[in-house]
Amino acid sequence: MTTPELPGGGSHTIPPHQPQQPTSTDHGYGVSTATLSPEPKKQKKQSNIVGLIALIAAVLGFIFACMPGALIVGWILLPIAFILGLVSLFIKNKSKWMGITALILSIVGTIVGVIVFFSVVTDSVDEALSGGETSVVEPSDGAAPQGNAEEEREADGEAGTRANPYSIGSVIENDEWRVVVNSVDLAATDAVLAANEYNEAPAEGSEYILVNYSATFLGDDPNGQMPAMLSIEYVTADGTTVNSYDSMVMAPEPIDSTSALYTDGTATGNVVFSVPTATAGQGALAIRPGIIGDKVFVAVQ
Numbered sequence: 001m002t003t004p005e006l007p008g009g010g011s012h013t014i015p016p017h018q019p020q021q022p023t024s025t026d027h028g029y030g031v032s033t034a035t036l037s038p039e040p041k042k043q044k045k046q047s048n049i050v051g052l053i054a055l056i057a058a059v060l061g062f063i064f065a066c067m068p069g070a071l072i073v074g075w076i077l078l079p080i081a082f083i084l085g086l087v088s089l090f091i092k093n094k095s096k097w098m099g100i101t102a103l104i105l106s107i108v109g110t111i112v113g114v115i116v117f118f119s120v121v122t123d124s125v126d127e128a129l130s131g132g133e134t135s136v137v138e139p140s141d142g143a144a145p146q147g148n149a150e151e152e153r154e155a156d157g158e159a160g161t162r163a164n165p166y167s168i169g170s171v172i173e174n175d176e177w178r179v180v181v182n183s184v185d186l187a188a189t190d191a192v193l194a195a196n197e198y199n200e201a202p203a204e205g206s207e208y209i210l211v212n213y214s215a216t217f218l219g220d221d222p223n224g225q226m227p228a229m230l231s232i233e234y235v236t237a238d239g240t241t242v243n244s245y246d247s248m249v250m251a252p253e254p255i256d257s258t259s260a261l262y263t264d265g266t267a268t269g270n271v272v273f274s275v276p277t278a279t280a281g282q283g284a285l286a287i288r289p290g291i292i293g294d295k296v297f298v299a300v301q
Contacts, residue, residue: 048091051098054084058105065113068120074113082106134294136160139169162235165284165297172296177230177289178216182268184300185210186280192272195252202247207277209234209300210251211285214268217261224260227267230289234273235297237282244271 058081065074085102255269
């Protein structure tokens with residue numbers, strides 16, 4: 001039995017029992033051929049090599065700037081870190097945080113380096129000029145105050161002050177000098193006037209006192225140093241300083257303070273002070289063993 005052809009169908013035939021497929025033009029059944037474009041991904045910023053180098057230099061520079069013995073390394077690295085950190089901020093599509101951190105570290109490190117530098121310089125100058133810490137050993141021959149005098153001295157506070165001066169004969173020294181006040185003559189006007197015919201009498205209400213002391217150079221300067229590098233002053237009861245050069249008089253057996261002394265060399269002699277007669281014994285001697293040595297006070301009787 002043959003299948004009849006439909007009119008106008010040509011040679012196309014429809015198999016029996018096969019449903020007709022919907023066309024793409026049928027509403028509700030067609031599949032769209034248009035495709036949606038994917039959303040653009042946000043590009044991740046690449047690592048900043050210049051910023052990384054700047055950060056490493058800043059960290060190392062900061063560390064070295066805090067080390068007194070390696071300050072120069074810090075001073076070299078910190079400016080490099082600052083410049084590289086600044087450059088890294090202008091590189092496009094690169095991470096910025098390392099450059100910013102390097103800038104901050106380089107600035108803070110520079111400030112710390114300046115503080116450490118001035119601290120080192122100050123310590124060096126103090127050590128060079130002061131000659132080290134001053135120590136004092138008082139005589140142990142019974143000259144120390146006894147009984148109530150000792151209690152009063154302890155109540156006055158720290159030894160070596162104006163209120164609590166050391167005893168005559170105390171050994172005052174540091175790394176450079178040793179000074180010992182051997183004696184104090186509170187009534188030396190006649191002796192001073194007899195020492196030189198050109199010596200003038202002290203002003204009314206004043207008198208001359210003689211202070212005999214020894215100065216020993218303990219340093220190792222190959223050129224030696226003069227005893228003039230240390231100082232001895234008289235401080236009155238009312239707190240006024242009197243210098244030996246205030247009175248233009250020649251002391252009997254004066255100390256030679258202008259000739260250089262070498263290691264363990266000693267000079268001994270007198271200096272003259274013009275002091276108020278009424279309170280001559282109430283003053284104290286201010287002694288400084290070196291240009292910037294620690295000042296200590298010694299009693300005059």
